[in-house]
Amino acid sequence: MSGNLLRRVRVAEVERVANRIKRFRLVDADNAPLSEFSGGSHISVVMHAGDRLLRNPYSLMGAPSDTSSYQISVLNVEDSRGGSKFMHENVSVGTELEIGQPLNLFPPAKLAKKHVLVAGGIGITPFMSMMNELDGLHSDFELHYGVRSLEDGAYCKYLQSRYGSRVNIYRQDQGQLIPLERILGDQRLGTHMYVCGPKPMIDWSLQTAKLLGWPDENVHSEQFSAPPPGKQFLVKLARSGREVIVRGHQSILEALEENGVDAPFLCRGGACGQCETQVVACDGFIEHNDHFLTEPERVSGKKIMICMSRIQTGSITLDL
Amino acid sequence: MTVSTIKSRPIYPGLSPDLNARRNIIVCDKAGAAAVAELFSRAGSAFAERATIILADSLSATETQTLSRDLAPAAVEIQPTLADGIARLRQLLETAPMGLRLYAAGSEPLIGLVVQAGLDFSIDHLSIRTEHRGSLKRRVQCVHCKTFIEDVTTNPVKCTGCGLTLLVRDHYSRRLAAFQGVCIDAEVPGEVPPTEALYL
Numbered sequence: 001m002s003g004n005l006l007r008r009v010r011v012a013e014v015e016r017v018a019n020r021i022k023r024f025r026l027v028d029a030d031n032a033p034l035s036e037f038s039g040g041s042h043i044s045v046v047m048h049a050g051d052r053l054l055r056n057p058y059s060l061m062g063a064p065s066d067t068s069s070y071q072i073s074v075l076n077v078e079d080s081r082g083g084s085k086f087m088h089e090n091v092s093v094g095t096e097l098e099i100g101q102p103l104n105l106f107p108p109a110k111l112a113k114k115h116v117l118v119a120g121g122i123g124i125t126p127f128m129s130m131m132n133e134l135d136g137l138h139s140d141f142e143l144h145y146g147v148r149s150l151e152d153g154a155y156c157k158y159l160q161s162r163y164g165s166r167v168n169i170y171r172q173d174q175g176q177l178i179p180l181e182r183i184l185g186d187q188r189l190g191t192h193m194y195v196c197g198p199k200p201m202i203d204w205s206l207q208t209a210k211l212l213g214w215p216d217e218n219v220h221s222e223q224f225s226a227p228p229p230g231k232q233f234l235v236k237l238a239r240s241g242r243e244v245i246v247r248g249h250q251s252i253l254e255a256l257e258e259n260g261v262d263a264p265f266l267c268r269g270g271a272c273g274q275c276e277t278q279v280v281a282c283d284g285f286i287e288h289n290d291h292f293l294t295e296p297e298r299v300s301g302k303k304i305m306i307c308m309s310r311i312q313t314g315s316i317t318l319d320l
Numbered sequence: 321m322t323v324s325t326i327k328s329r330p331i332y333p334g335l336s337p338d339l340n341a342r343r344n345i346i347v348c349d350k351a352g353a354a355a356v357a358e359l360f361s362r363a364g365s366a367f368a369e370r371a372t373i374i375l376a377d378s379l380s381a382t383e384t385q386t387l388s389r390d391l392a393p394a395a396v397e398i399q400p401t402l403a404d405g406i407a408r409l410r411q412l413l414e415t416a417p418m419g420l421r422l423y424a425a426g427s428e429p430l431i432g433l434v435v436q437a438g439l440d441f442s443i444d445h446l447s448i449r450t451e452h453r454g455s456l457k458r459r460v461q462c463v464h465c466k467t468f469i470e471d472v473t474t475n476p477v478k479c480t481g482c483g484l485t486l487l488v489r490d491h492y493s494r495r496l497a498a499f500q501g502v503c504i505d506a507e508v509p510g511e512v513p514p515t516e517a518l519y520l
């Protein structure tokens with residue numbers, strides 16, 4: 001499977017839902033029904049931002065069974081590569097965009113007796129559809145949502161009115177922190193934890209769970225990290241003999257796509273393993289920015305995840 | 321360890337301690353107890369102090385004494401049969417919170433029944449730490465009459481339910497905690513290969 005299948009959509013609604021966060025409602029460009037998705041899914045949105053071709057993943061937030069439209073929320077990140085800025089400044093009602101098929105790398109565990117959802121800031125988005133689904137299945141869940149302030153946290157009111165006491169909001173501006181140790185320390189057997197938010201929060205949550213003796217199998221996380229920028233370098237494609245320049249703000253995958261080279265991918269965040277590519281030769285230092293390869297694989301220098309990783313300078317020859 | 325090309329054939333990587341677990345429940349038989357003692361010598365007493373061992377086997381008075389000594393400082397509960405041990409495990413899981421780690425050491429039927437019990441309490445089988453020790457005996461389900469045949473050491477084996485001669489396959493069901501037994505002489509009744517003691 002590859003995430004390459006694209007669909008044209010039109011922006012039907014844009015709403016500012018919090019500081020720096022906008023919600024976009026997308027409908028099929030020809031008003032055809034969209035495909036159903038499952039709770040926790042995301043899509044990638046293709047953006048032609050100036051001379052750049054970007055594809056950013058965004059979680060789907062609506063009801064999984066609603067095929068009339070998709071909803072995503074975009075946080076305008078200050079030092080972004082331009083993707084979120086493009087969505088905020090260049091996209092309005094009527095704009096047409098291309099999106100990939102919905103993909104779920106963050107589904108709720110089927111066997112779980114209970115689900116503890118932990119969100120930080122914009123990390124609330126995958127839980128919007130997940131809670132919708134869990135609620136429909138009458139599954140036991142609780143949300144712990146950390147926000148900077150009520151003006152910064154999206155959907156606080158909506159969530160509280162819809163899910164009542166199952167929603168717990170913690171306001172940083174009031175010095176409230178998620179009491180994760182207490183929350184995880186008192187859960188029945190068969191509970192699963194899901195965390196989405198900034199990297200330090202994810203690391204802290206995973207570590208807290210581990211120290212409380214939670215098995216890895218009961219702990220899930222999702223992070224949409226943009227490929228870290230660097231210097232420009234050259235990618236040589238061993239099979240086709242082509243050469244592609246990867247600019248400082250691009251990932252290898254994006255540079256390939258910009259040049260019409262089809263490469264496999266799913267998550268675009270270094271997590272799923274789909275874009276794993278063999279390195280034929282490399283005269284630079286590989287910066288591995290993924291969460292997929294094992295330490296020995298990194299050290300061997302024979303594999304690279306092209307959605308996230310790059311080389312410092314020089315050139316790299318890939319088996320593509 | 322038995323090597324098989326069948327994907328469902330379980331593998332048992334060996335016991336290792338979860339030093340963060342707030343409670344450890346360990347189910348073992350006589351042979352598995354040796355693996356547990358080794359685990360304790362590696363993990364230290366703080367780990368053992370948080371452990372409850374269900375030793376499910378018929379033991380002589382001296383064996384009881386030696387094993388209880390070997391497995392100190394953990395709390396050792398002795399159950400006379402595997403079935404009793406599993407019943408006790410289910411009782412403990414009933415009220416257990418997250419932070420519990422489950423371990424199984426001994427024969428394959430023992431490990432299989434622990435994993436099956438864990439499954440009923442939503443414990444992912446991959447989070448259960450297992451080590452195979454002692455007998456290679458298997459728990460087999462006759463695919464024809466669905467009878468479970470315990471402690472199978474030969475292949476083929478006669479079904480205790482319907483009397484068919486069964487070929488014991490490597491196909492394993494975690495839900496049933498059993499290998500599959502399929503009628504071996506369906507084509508030519510009575511044409512049966514010699515019985516081999518494969519799983520002693």
Ligand code: FES
Binds near residue numbers: 264
């Ligand atoms: S696309 Fe998933 S790891 Fe690169």
